[in-house]
Amino acid sequence: MNPAFNNLSISQLRALVTILEVLNLSRAAILLGTSQSALSRYLAQAREALGDPLMVRQGREYVLTERGLEVLQPLKLVLQRLDGISSPTVFSPATCERRFCMAGSDYVAQYILPELLNDLAVVAPGVSLDFRTWQANRFDWLASGEVDLATSMIEETPADYHGRIIGEDMAVCCMRAGHPLARSNVLTQQDYLAWSHIKITMGGDKDGFIDAHLRKSQASRTIKLAVPFFSAALTVLQQSDALLTLPEHIARTWAGQAEVCYRPIAFMQHQFRYWVVWHSRTQPSPEQQWFRQFIYQHCRGSKFLSPGDHLPLTLA
Structure with missing residues (x-):
């Protein structure tokens, strides 16, 4: 031409x-x-x-x-x-035909996904979902588009990410119901270190703060089992005298369903924050905005605590 x-x-x-x-x-x-x-x-x-x-x-x-x-x-x-x-994109969940991918723990998959999928079938029947187990610091999944959003406990992230607080929670020590420490109202550091421990390795850092605190006094605990899944940790917990440090809302759920109990950790306090996190490149997308809100509401309505405002996440 x-x-x-x-x-x-x-x-x-x-x-x-x-x-x-x-x-x-x-x-x-x-x-x-x-x-x-x-x-x-x-x-x-x-x-x-x-x-x-x-x-x-x-x-x-x-x-x-x-x-x-x-x-x-x-x-x-x-x-x-x-x-x-x-022209601005007009988005309707009822007519959306898209496959989203979210990442989280097996706890989220077990306790939140079933109700979430039931509601999804009503609100957006054409939407499909892939679920991936979240691994600590795999923000590249969000940047590359492999994962649309992640739900996890997060302390810090790189720039160019956004997040919304799902809730806040305190750390407690969980054990089988017949454990000798179950008779105590709170656990001292001596109590805590007298027994071996289970560590959940997948997702956000659930108990690294404990080890950091113990190192200051040149103390350490014995990790008998490191396992990536909550479900496996619960099974071992019920069949051993090992202790497991985890968020109170999870311990409370387990105590209502299994032969386990939990106690406060007297020698220190730690607060968890749960986030829905996504990359900046998906920030303006109407489909992604709806999906984020949908996931946020189900996480808030299921097992999580205090709400938070939408905040950009940056390195601390």
Whole structure:
């Protein structure tokens, strides 16, 4: 195509389409709210660019040339697509057909996903979900688009991420119901270190604060089992004298369902924060905004505590 065509603006292309549709410069000028002389210049530029008169006189009227007929519909389609790009996206969960991916712990999968999927089938029946076990500091999953959002306990993140607090919770020590420490109201550091421990390694840091505190007094605990899953930790907990440090809301749920109990940790206090986290590249997407809110509401309504405002996450 002639390089002169590159000099035609979108408004000039719109004017050209109108001219070729009505085949009358005076009428086209009225429709476009511009002057006939301006449209005459646009038509001249288009003729030069395309190497064709585009419309010719036939008696007292104009008709399109073959070239004019060829370019009219493609130009209209191009302008329609540009209008679609510039128009705000109207999103409806009921008609959305998309597969989202979220990451979290097996606890989230067990206690939150079932109700979430039931509601999803009603609100957005065309939406599908992949669930991935979240690993600490795998923010590259969010950046690359492998994962749309993550739910986890997070202390700090790189820049370019956003998050919303799902809730806050305190650390407690969980044990089998018949454990000798179950008779105590609170646990001292001596009590805590007298027994071996289970450590959950997947997701956010659930008990690293304990080890950091103990190192200050040159003490340490014995980790008998390190396991990535809450479900496996619970099974071992019920069948051994090992202790498990974890958030109170999880311990409270387990105490109502299994032969376990929990006690406060007297020698220190630690507060957890749970987040829904996503990358900045998905921030403005209407589909992602709906999905984030949907997940947030289900996490808040299930097992988590105090709500928080939307905050950008940055390195501490």
